[in-house]
Amino acid sequence: MRRNRTAAPAGEDGAWTMPADVKGAPGREGGERLRTIAVGTATCGRSVGALEVLEALRVEIAERGLPYRLVEVGCLGHCYAEPLVTVETTSGRVNAFGYLDAVAARYLLRTCFGEEEPESDFYLGRLEADGSIVSEALAVRNALERRVVMENCGIVDPCSIDDYRRRGGYASLRRALAASPDDVIEEVVQAGLRGRGGAGFPTGAKWRTCREAAGARKVVVCNADEGDPGSFVDRVIIESDPHAVLEGMLIAGYAVGACEGRVYVRAEYPLAVDRMRQAIRQARDAHLLGENVGGTAFSFDVSVFEAAGAFVCGEETALIASMEGRRGEPRLRPPYPAEQGFLDRPTVIDNVKTLAYVRHIIGRGARWFRSIGTASSAGTAVFCLTGKVARPGLVEVPLGSTLRTILYDAGGGMVDLNAEKPGRETPNIGNGGYCTRPRAPETVFKAIQIGGPSGGFLPASALDLPVDFESLRDVGIIMGSGGMVVMSQDDCMVEMARYFLEFTQSESCGKCVPCRVGGQLMLDILGAVACGEGGEESLEALRSLAAHLQRASACNLGRTAPSPVVTALRFFEDEFKAHIERRMCPALVCRDLISYEFEDVGCVSACEQCSVVCEAITSAYGYDGLSGRTYRTHEIDDDLCVRCAICVDSCAGVNHRAVRKVTPAKRQRTEGAS
Amino acid sequence: MDRKRESLLPALQAVQEEHGYVPDEQAGELAASLGITKAEVYAVASFYGQFKFNPPGRHSVKVCAGTACHVRGSALVLDEWSRLLGVEPGQTTSDGAFDLDRVACIGCCSVAPAVMVDGEVYGCMNSAEVRAVFNEVSACDERASRAAEQDGGACGRGRGVDDAG
Numbered sequence: 001m002r003r004n005r006t007a008a009p010a011g012e013d014g015a016w017t018m019p020a021d022v023k024g025a026p027g028r029e030g031g032e033r034l035r036t037i038a039v040g041t042a043t044c045g046r047s048v049g050a051l052e053v054l055e056a057l058r059v060e061i062a063e064r065g066l067p068y069r070l071v072e073v074g075c076l077g078h079c080y081a082e083p084l085v086t087v088e089t090t091s092g093r094v095n096a097f098g099y100l101d102a103v104a105a106r107y108l109l110r111t112c113f114g115e116e117e118p119e120s121d122f123y124l125g126r127l128e129a130d131g132s133i134v135s136e137a138l139a140v141r142n143a144l145e146r147r148v149v150m151e152n153c154g155i156v157d158p159c160s161i162d163d164y165r166r167r168g169g170y171a172s173l174r175r176a177l178a179a180s181p182d183d184v185i186e187e188v189v190q191a192g193l194r195g196r197g198g199a200g201f202p203t204g205a206k207w208r209t210c211r212e213a214a215g216a217r218k219v220v221v222c223n224a225d226e227g228d229p230g231s232f233v234d235r236v237i238i239e240s241d242p243h244a245v246l247e248g249m250l251i252a253g254y255a256v257g258a259c260e261g262r263v264y265v266r267a268e269y270p271l272a273v274d275r276m277r278q279a280i281r282q283a284r285d286a287h288l289l290g291e292n293v294g295g296t297a298f299s300f301d302v303s304v305f306e307a308a309g310a311f312v313c314g315e316e317t318a319l320i321a322s323m324e325g326r327r328g329e330p331r332l333r334p335p336y337p338a339e340q341g342f343l344d345r346p347t348v349i350d351n352v353k354t355l356a357y358v359r360h361i362i363g364r365g366a367r368w369f370r371s372i373g374t375a376s377s378a379g380t381a382v383f384c385l386t387g388k389v390a391r392p393g394l395v396e397v398p399l400g401s402t403l404r405t406i407l408y409d410a411g412g413g414m415v416d417l418n419a420e421k422p423g424r425e426t427p428n429i430g431n432g433g434y435c436t437r438p439r440a441p442e443t444v445f446k447a448i449q450i451g452g453p454s455g456g457f458l459p460a461s462a463l464d465l466p467v468d469f470e471s472l473r474d475v476g477i478i479m480g481s482g483g484m485v486v487m488s489q490d491d492c493m494v495e496m497a498r499y500f501l502e503f504t505q506s507e508s509c510g511k512c513v514p515c516r517v518g519g520q521l522m523l524d525i526l527g528a529v530a531c532g533e534g535g536e537e538s539l540e541a542l543r544s545l546a547a548h549l550q551r552a553s554a555c556n557l558g559r560t561a562p563s564p565v566v567t568a569l570r571f572f573e574d575e576f577k578a579h580i581e582r583r584m585c586p587a588l589v590c591r592d593l594i595s596y597e598f599e600d601v602g603c604v605s606a607c608e609q610c611s612v613v614c615e616a617i618t619s620a621y622g623y624d625g626l627s628g629r630t631y632r633t634h635e636i637d638d639d640l641c642v643r644c645a646i647c648v649d650s651c652a653g654v655n656h657r658a659v660r661k662v663t664p665a666k667r668q669r670t671e672g673a674s
Numbered sequence: 675m676d677r678k679r680e681s682l683l684p685a686l687q688a689v690q691e692e693h694g695y696v697p698d699e700q701a702g703e704l705a706a707s708l709g710i711t712k713a714e715v716y717a718v719a720s721f722y723g724q725f726k727f728n729p730p731g732r733h734s735v736k737v738c739a740g741t742a743c744h745v746r747g748s749a750l751v752l753d754e755w756s757r758l759l760g761v762e763p764g765q766t767t768s769d770g771a772f773d774l775d776r777v778a779c780i781g782c783c784s785v786a787p788a789v790m791v792d793g794e795v796y797g798c799m800n801s802a803e804v805r806a807v808f809n810e811v812s813a814c815d816e817r818a819s820r821a822a823e824q825d826g827g828a829c830g831r832g833r834g835v836d837d838a839g
Contacts, residue, residue: 028711040770047782047795079784207836230741232781265726268778308683308722325682327721386783392798393784485741499744509721642757645750646801
């Protein structure tokens with residue numbers, strides 16, 4: 001992105017000073033201290049105009065000579081309120097403002113940015129040192145949230161190693177280098193750290209295997225090939241706090257006796273790639289990478305490997321294959337990569353989050369880490385809340401928190417489609433084919449999908465389930481990489497199951513038959529069910545194929561691919577049956593089972609927005625004999641209709657919702673009658 | 675194992691960065707320099723979603739198929755693009771103007787469903803919005819070609835084209 005380079009005034013002095021350590025901040029002539037304005041410019045912010053906000057603030061500050069310096073930071077996790085800006089006041093307090101755009105930012109800069117207690121719709125609350133935003137509305141979230149790996153995210157300047165060090169960065173590395181590698185591994189084992197990539201394998205055990213493995217030139221790989229649709233935790237951590245990951249890799253490298261590190265990151269995350277490369281350069285300049293790290297005998301260097309876009313490469317043996325320049329096909333284990341990995345060298349492969357925890361464990365001790373979470377699942381987990389939730393974004397909570405608290409306390413509950421954002425017109429959400437009544441109906445929780453395409457669905461009755469590795473395994477799903485997608489009554493479980501299976505099927509490497517052929521067979525059946533062409537035997541066939549995939553696939557991609565289908569079938573069998581037996585899609589999603597139609601006297605404006613945009617709609621005058629009024633009637637030709645929902649959107653655009661969806665489809669009803 | 679082999683993916687990425695796709699000629703050169711067959715180069719390159727083997731269109735339309743976009747109706751958005759452009763996802767229009775792709779999460783879940791046109795994110799899409807964006811891009815194209823006929827002037831699109839290059 002070209003624009004941000006010109007608008008990146010954050011030099012090495014672009015320090016973020018929190019209330020506790022306002023000292024030595026560079027003064028201006030006249031003794032006025034420069035206060036910091038931090039703009040969240042991670043990808044989530046950029047997608048809604050954070051760079052425009054940054055540019056507007058930069059111009060305004062420069063033109064008027066205001067006592068502020070601008071810093072670009074990462075993501076605080078409050079993605080729903082992006083673009084998000086934090087402002088330091090004269091007393092050192094830091095206030096957070098959200099939902100900004102360039103105009104609002106300029107306006108706030110002139111009015112209440114400097115105030116201690118701003119009165120503004122854009123004001124979110126006071127920012128604490130750990131990155132939580134204190135306000136009445138967010139009190140329940142703060143009570144639940146426990147920021148460990150996200151401690152620096154959105155606060156530290158990701159482009160400045162000095163800023164990271166000011167917040168205690170690289171102290172754990174020093175501490176680790178002063179201890180023996182075995183002591184470091186022992187500390188990680190004692191902490192009970194488990195891999196956050198999904199499977200939850202004990203990290204310390206993996207490190208020990210690698211340390212004890214014969215072979216020179218061991219390798220540490222940071223797995224940032226975050227391919228799950230619905231999860232972006234790894235991206236946020238690298239974009240917001242790349243040095244924390246680097247420090248974790250250094251400590252891991254020292255512990256296992258490696259000489260080389262690689263960050264395997266998706267090429268689709270260009271900003272993460274840039275920020276990681278920059279962090280590596282800075283660490284080299286500070287002699288924290290390269291020969292004799294920090295003046296010790298330990299030598300370690302890190303490079304970035306851009307992944308070329310294959311979901312299966314998140315699997316560690318496939319990841320190694322792709323780094324070696326081969327097709328990313330997994331191989332059978334053992335030998336495990338920790339014994340024989342990249343170019344047959346012992347290789348430790350850890351997820352971004354796992355590595356980001358390491359510095360906290362070394363810095364604060366295993367006992368501290370164990371004090372968070374449950375006995376078997378220590379520490380916290382970062383979840384990526386998306387879908388029909390009021391406050392989508394990231395939230396870090398202790399393991400063992402219940403789904404209900406994560407959804408309602410942290411996520412603010414179900415989304416209100418009629419809610420307005422400050423300074424904006426009514427947001428254009430929710431009318432993508434869903435709202436068919438004058439006001440959008442209340443969204444009701446139906447299911448939550450955990451762990452992306454390898455995870456599964458849970459219904460409302462499972463909301464009190466504690467989220468940790470064991471509890472999830474007991475209900476047959478895995479934690480995955482932390483994606484949580486909230487679904488409402490408008491989401492069809494058949495369609496969602498098909499969506500996830502379609503994803504894993506298209507990403508199947510094709511090496512083993514169960515996954516390649518079995519997945520396709522399941523997909524064909526689901527497709528038939530979604531068209532209303534399923535038979536009595538469909539569900540049984542799905543279950544049986546799923547069992548084969550789970551047992552016989554060569555790698556975890558194939559073994560976990562049926563999970564969304566299996567859990568959807570377990571908890572929402574009625575919905576599958578409705579598709580098969582009654583050819584109805586209760587959620588009004590499956591296009592072959594629904595029709596669009598106008599409510600009898602729904603249209604009150606005669607604006608003809610609908611018939612202008614759609615050839616399938618014809619309108620005519622109607623006459624109400626009782627009142628003597630004429631009105632418009634509309635007909636939709638069901639055979640011409642392609643179910644694009646443009647009539648719904650255009651009608652909603654003028655604040656009417658005269659079009660509704662019905663199931664079963666008209667053509668099926670007539671077929672049934674004849 | 676041949677050590678040079680490791681550099682295959684970065685080399686392919688460099689080729690694609692330069693040409694916008696992996697031309698057959700370059701694949702051959704790469705094979706020769708790494709001491710492997712061209713078939714091996716294609717075997718690897720075709721495995722990964724990143725590599726293209728045909729010249730890209732002038733505009734790239736990427737419809738996000740991440741989960742958050744999906745539950746907010748990205749399938750309808752993709753269908754609309756498909757109808758407007760007359761191509762399926764993964765194809766280029768016959769006049770070489772548009773690429774249509776269905777891509778994994780582009781990280782804009784808070785404005786789902788999202789579409790990326792020439793690097794610019796358009797959020798909260800629906801069928802009507804898709805038509806508006808399409809018209810905007812087409813109109814810009816027309817202006818540009820008219821300007822090019824006259825004096826080779828550049829084009830400025832309404833909602834920003836900062837990453838078009």
